[in-house]
Every structure is written in C-alpha cells, then in structure tokens.
Amino acid sequence: MPQTRMNLKVLLPFQVFAEKAGVSRIVAETREGAFGLLPRRLDCVAALVPGILIYETESDGEVFLAVDEGVLVKTGPDVLVSVKRALGGADLGQLRDAVEQEFLALSEHEQNLRSVMAKLESGFLHRFEALRHE
Template sequence: MNLKILLPFQVFADQTGVKRIVAETREGSFGMLPQRQDCVAALCPGILVYETEAEGEAYVAVDEGVVVKTGPDVLVSVRRAMAGRDLRQLRESVEKEFLELDEEERSARSVMAKLETGFLRRFANFKHA
C-alpha cells in the first residue's frame, strides 16, 4: 500500500510498500491490509502504526482526523502528527509538544477574549452615540 499522511500545510509522510496499518477510531482500533475494501474512518487522537518490509514498524502520534483507503492508496489527514520508533520517547515528545501548544492556545484565547470585549464595548458606545 501507499501511505500518505497530510497535515494542513504539508505532507508529513509519504511511504510506499506498506504491509499493514493500524489506526484508532472512537469505536476502537482497526487494521488495514492491502486487500481490504475501500473505506473511510474518523480518527481520534492516538498512535497510528504502519509496517514496511524495509523499515519494520513505525509509530506516528496523530491528532483527530480522517483516513481514506482507495485501492492501494491510504490517505491520512490530521491536524498534527509526530513520528517515532520508540513508543516511550514518542509519548514524552507528544506530552511536551501538546503542553506547549495548550499554553499557546490559552494565551491566544485570552487575547481573543480581550479583543472581543473591546469590540463589544466600542460597538455599544457607537450604538448609544
């Protein structure tokens, strides 16, 4: 199979010769072999596992997204992804990355709340003038 992992602004991975793929959905894990029927599934945050003849098993931590299998092609589209060969190291990297992103999101939300409040205040003053 041919596996392509897409992020919003780049191709994260483009792998050929994939023997099997295991992905996680809200209903549980499911596997894909080359002969599997075409399918579409919504992914939940978790670990996507794929195996190639040349490199063996590889692990990719993925955020929410979707997987589409059509013939020999498997497209995975997610917001964020991080690859690793060692699950322990991948887990530590994911925790660190996501904690940093959570802090950035909190900061961005705070700034947006201040902008919205200022806009509403100016709009109310404009309406009364």
C-alpha cells in the same frame, strides 16, 4: 483481485513527512480511541488527536510516528494523513513522551490563546455595541 496493501502518505503543512507503499495495516488515535485500518476497509475520514500512529510494511515491520492533531482520509488503497507536526523514532516511550510534552502542551497553549482572543473579541463587540447606542 482485492487490494492487499495500502499507500500511506503523511503530510505536514509545508512538506511530505513520509510516503510508504505496501502498507498492510495502520493504527491511529481519535477522540473515541484507537482504530485500525486494513486494505479492504471501506473509505473513511477520521479526526486525529495527538498520539502515536502505527503502520506496518513487510520491509520495515512496525513503524511508530508521533503525530499532532490532524485528519486521516482513506480512499481505496490510498491513506492520507495530514497533521500539524510529526516525529519518527524507534523508541515508543520517547515518542509517547514527545506527544505529551510537545503536542499536548502546545494544544493547552493554543487553547489559552484562543480563550484570550475570544475575550478580546467579546470586549470589542460590547464596546462597539455601546458606541452604536450612544
């Protein structure tokens, strides 16, 4: 008999954020846009961007989670979502604001840090090379 429900597990770096059985559909966001998962979809892997993850169960209805960047892996009926941070809530507008203010702002901060680190590493390598030729 074909599988009609999925098992969703949302993982954070040091804990399980959510674990739901009986999920009928999942919608996630990638760089290419939003995509949906149904129980009979083939196994897949997707890189997630900060955004809203939606899942639906018979008992809870539609549930919205704000998630940071991460990865989604579907294998058979099991869907694992591993992200840096996640927030739950009933108000979709507040969750979207949280994504924009917290997750995307942090990404910009991380990008600035990475840029500074790349410049420091480049400067170190240039100085090291100069010392080697002396």
